[in-house]
Amino acid sequence: MRSFTEDQVIFRDSYRKFLASEITPHMEEWREAGIVDRSAFKKAGDLGFLMIWPEEKYGGMGDEDFRYEQIIIEETARSGCKGWFNTLHSRLVGSYFKRFGTEEQRDRFLPKCVSGETILAIAMTEPGAGSDLAGMRTTAEDKGDHFLLNGSKTYISNGINSDVVIVAAKLAGAEKKHAMVLLIVERGMEGFERGRNLKKMGMPAQDTAELFFNNVKVPKANVLG
Numbered sequence: 001m002r003s004f005t006e007d008q009v010i011f012r013d014s015y016r017k018f019l020a021s022e023i024t025p026h027m028e029e030w031r032e033a034g035i036v037d038r039s040a041f042k043k044a045g046d047l048g049f050l051m052i053w054p055e056e057k058y059g060g061m062g063d064e065d066f067r068y069e070q071i072i073i074e075e076t077a078r079s080g081c082k083g084w085f086n087t088l089h090s091r092l093v094g095s096y097f098k099r100f101g102t103e104e105q106r107d108r109f110l111p112k113c114v115s116g117e118t119i120l121a122i123a124m125t126e127p128g129a130g131s132d133l134a135g136m137r138t139t140a141e142d143k144g145d146h147f148l149l150n151g152s153k154t155y156i157s158n159g160i161n162s163d164v165v166i167v168a169a170k171l172a173g174a175e176k177k178h179a180m181v182l183l184i185v186e187r188g189m190e191g192f193e194r195g196r197n198l199k200k201m202g203m204p205a206q207d208t209a210e211l212f213f214n215n216v217k218v219p220k221a222n223v224l225g
Contacts, residue, residue: 004067004071005067008065008067008068008071011068011071012071012075014047015049015071015072015075016075016079018043018044018047018049019075019076019079019081019084020079022040022043022044023040023079023081023084024079024080024081026040027080027081027083027084027205030083030084030205031083031204031205032204033205034197034199034204034205034207035160035161035197035205035206035207036083036084036085036161036205036206036207038119038161040084041086041089041116041119041161042115042116042117043116044086044116045114045115045116045117046115046116048061049072049086050086050089050090050113050114050115050116051089051090051094051110051113051114052065052068052069052090053094053095053098054094054098054106054110054113054114058106058107058110058111058114059110059111059114059115060110060114069087069090069091072086072087072090073087082202082203082205082206083203083204083205083206084205085157085158085203085206088120088121088157088158089113089119089120089158092122093120093121093122093158093166094110094113094120096122096166096182096224097109097110097113097224099225100182100224100225101224101225104221105184105221105222105224109164109184113164117163118163118164119158119161119162119163119164120158120162120163120164120165120166121156121157121158121159121161121162121164121165121166122156122165122166122167122168123153123156123159123165123166123167123168123185123211124136124153124168125153125154125155125156126138126151126152126153126154127152127154127210133168133178133180134178136151136168136169136170136180137151137170138150138151138152138153138167138168138169138170138213139151139169139170139171139172140169140170140171140172140181140183140218141172141173142171142172142173143217145219145220146217146218146219146220147169147181147183147217147218147220147223148215148216148217148218149167149169149183149185149191149213149215149216149217149218150213150214150215150216151169151213152210152211152212152213153167153210153211154195154198154210154211155198155208156208156209156210156211157206157207157208158206158207159194159197159207159208159209159210159211160194160197160207160209161207162187163186163187164184164185164186164187165184165185165186165211166182166183166184166185166224167182167183167184167185167211167213168180168181168182169181169183181223182223182224182225183218183222183223183224184218184222184223184224185213185216185218185222186222189216189217189218190216190217191213191214191215191216191217192211192212192213192216193211193212193214194209194210194211194212195209195210195211195212196209196210197209198210
């Protein structure tokens, strides 16, 4: 078993203090509101607590050691801050840019993701198909220089707060019925709308929403992978 390095122990102590001063005191308020205030992401980003792995040119530490993420997960759970789901942004969704993004996409999106100015979400689950991607009905029609996105998603974590959503859609007219594409949908794109903030049994501070796409024009530069 590998123990934490000296730098990681310092990181843990700093993150523990951050939770105590900036997150824990507001959790009850955020639970009642059904959403974490966006300022929490910005404060975390300013202190280097959002994304560890991106290279320094994107604002990160450039450290792939998962123990940093382990510290964030453990300390967040220990402090009782369920609903402050920053690992969704940092590790689950952010890693799509690392694995599938182009250099141009990483240059364009990662710095603001690291700083907390941009909040991420991923949209796969649908009202009639759940998380079964083979059964999803959201479609992306190739129009040459862009895709035309139509459909809906539900139970999307960070659905209200998110500025950038990675959306899974079936390729309309493709020979293979399971052919799909991942599209980067940005806040403010025409035809992209959010539904209500859904109530859940657990993690009430985590905003979970319905998303709707009505002829959203997604440029080819926003195709992921």
